[in-house]
Amino acid sequence: MKCLAVCHSELVLRTLDQVLQPSFDVEFLVDSRPLARKLGASGAPIAAGDLKRTDTYVKVDISPSTCVIVEDSGRPGLKRVLQAVSAAGGTLIYVLTTPGGDSAARLKREEQVRAQFPEVRFLSLAELFGAPLVTEIGRSITRARVQQYQRYFNDADRVLILMHNDPDPDAMASGLALRNLLRRTKATAILGAFQGVTRPENQRMAHLLDIQVEIIPPEAIKDFDRVAMVDVQPHYFAGVIETVDLVIDHHPLQTGYGAMFKDIRSEYGSTSTILTEHLRAVDVSISERTATAMLYAIKSDTLFFNRQANRVDIDAFSYLYPLADAAMIRKMEGSELTFERLACVTEAQQTGLAGDQVFCAFLGDVTREDFIPYVADFFLQLEDVKWTVISGVVNDTLSISVRNLGYTRNAGDLVKRVFGDIGNAGGHRAMAKAVVPLQAFFDRHGPMPYDRINPIIRELTLQALREHSPARPNK
Ligand SMILES: [Mn+2]
Helix, strand or coil: CEEEEECCCHHHHHHHHHHHCCCCEEEEEECCHHHHHHHHHCCCCEEECCCCCHHHHHHCCCCCCCEEEEEECCCCCHHHHHHHHHHCCCCEEEEEECCCCCHHHHHHHHHHHHHHCCCCEEEEHHHHCCHHHHHHHHHHHHHHHHHHHHHHHCCCCCEEEECCCCCCHHHHHHHHHHHHHCCCCCCCEEEEECCCCCCHHHHHHHHHCCCCCEECCHHHHHHCCEEEEECCCHHHHCCCCCEEEEEEECCCCCCCCEEEEEEECCCCCCHHHHHHHHHHHCCCCCCHHHHHHHHHHHHHHCCCCCCCCCHHHHHHHHHHHHHCCHHHHHHHHCCCCCHHHHHHHHHHHHHCEEECCEEEEEEEECCCCCHHHHHHHHHHCCCCCCEEEEEEEECCEEEEEEEECCCCCCHHHHHHHHHCCCCEEEECCCEEEEEEEHHHHHHHHCCCCHHHHHHHHHHHHHHHHHHCCCCCCCC
């Protein structure tokens, strides 16, 4: 989250720098060039300019979601600064009052400012020490964002909440949560996808929680007054949808599409985690069904915190836990293992190659694409396995799922490096996928029988891992 701190004194500037990093992306603005030079030399991102001019704020590129903290030193001119910030598009404005002076006069001043700028909030320097402020600002930024899109969706008759193909628990739970936030029912906010739910445990979740996913043909999109996307961004639909009203997602930010509102947090383990924060920020009550779906989604997207989970996911999980139906979750989880999946696991176990903490297996022709990531997740549970690279062929396409334990190198980078030139490749730090036309693979490596594919993929992987030994500190 971006934060702009408008300061007069070095003390306040240094305090803000300490308190707000690393949760916020802080930039400082001062009116004194010598001060900017002095502090800039110590590494803080800092600019100098006339604080009463709108173009000063335009230059530092503030937006409605930038948190702007303005130090009030008691000097005249505060109102003109606030005016300039609002004129440049700032909406999340905090005035930081510093101690000293006559407290009655300060209150009066606050009152006057409030009369003219009702949306401005006041903070005192004392409140700055400690984590609650960071939580508070984070929540109020989220609140402002949620209220903005709530208002924007308010007058629509029919809303579409679009999910990726074959929606997973996170997509469905996020859809329910967003419907809740928009205060709509299943008649006025439709959960839709171009292709429906096929994985058995996801069907089971949809069935047990009575979640209806409608199949929407692309040409029907225009029949909706507003379209929101959860757990996916428009680029996924390859040109079918170029602009959308709202996007909420935890996959890496993509460009090349228009969105009226978006909240993309790629460091989060699930979209449901983002939506838990949205629900908490505006105090919407969460039904048992929604809480159950979201809890299950966080568990499943983070493999019960074994993969790509951090403090925010754990926070969301503990918040939802008392609201959810734990017995229902056990029922949904019972459906994970099927005979077909077991057959794939057995195949991988018999033909796969392990060593150097990397497990690689090729499943041959598979009838369902999701067997591949399932096997990749499964073998990550093995002792001494830190990476799994599982491949298989679905309709002349080689699909490769990569998993790792998350604290090592980036799986998304790895697949891009190894397969990016011959197919689609990408993903997160801990999970990634590449889809390559089989012919393109043969063109690059020469035609070969199926049993040669796995050794080649293994060699490519090990080579890429060797080339990029961890030079950067782990995040
Ligand atoms: Mn997800």
